[in-house]
Amino acid sequence: xxxxxxxxxxxxxxxxxxxxxxxxxxxxxxxxxxxxxxxxxxxxxxxxxxxxxxxxxxxxxxxxxxxxxxxxxxxxxxxxxxxxxxxxxxxxxxxxxxxxxxxxxxxxxxxxxxxxxxxxxxxxxxxxxxxxxxxxxxxxxxxxxxxxxxxxxxxxxxx
Numbered sequence: 001x002x003x004x005x006x007x008x009x010x011x012x013x014x015x016x017x018x019x020x021x022x023x024x025x026x027x028x029x030x031x032x033x034x035x036x037x038x039x040x041x042x043x044x045x046x047x048x049x050x051x052x053x054x055x056x057x058x059x060x061x062x063x064x065x066x067x068x069x070x071x072x073x074x075x076x077x078x079x080x081x082x083x084x085x086x087x088x089x090x091x092x093x094x095x096x097x098x099x100x101x102x103x104x105x106x107x108x109x110x111x112x113x114x115x116x117x118x119x120x121x122x123x124x125x126x127x128x129x130x131x132x133x134x135x136x137x138x139x140x141x142x143x144x145x146x147x148x149x150x151x152x153x154x155x156x157x158x159x
Contacts, residue, residue: 012145015082028029034043072132075132076134077157080106080156083132083156083157084103084156086129086130087108087131087133087154087156088101088128090123090130090131091126092121094119094123094126097115098114098115099111103152106155106156107136107154107155107156108133108154108155109148109152110154111147112147112149112151112152113146114147114149115147115148116146116147117147127154132157133156134153134154134155135152135154137151137153138150139151
């Protein structure tokens with residue numbers, strides 16, 4: 001429709017109808033303003049505190065990880081033999097009979113059979129920091145008793 005046709009139809013309406021159409025248009029405009037501008041802004045404002053707390057927690061975790069990485073980088077280089085000794089010692093101390101390992105060059109495959117979850121987590125942290133072994137491949141399954149079964153391939157420092 002052209003503007004002239006709209007103006008003619010508007011003028012043809014009774015004053016009461018013109019008022020009702022104007023009120024309906026104003027309500028539609030207010031609803032659009034709410035849905036497009038005010039509603040999303042208020043929702044963002046309401047969730048900002050929770051999101052801020054979550055981001056602060058993530059930032060603290062990232063800073064802890066950064067400090068840990070810097071501490072690991074500052075440690076002196078370690079030879080292959082020392083890394084193997086540290087790895088074997090960690091397996092005996094933390095996992096005991098729940099783990100077997102095989103060595104192939106710079107890679108060590110650790111096979112777990114019902115390894116306790118807490119002991120496995122401590123062992124992995126100890127191996128990463130003391131033996132400087134990095135997990136390369138993991139095929140682990142949580143068994144019915146809460147332990148871990150599967151294999152974990154670790155990369156040791158080169159010879």
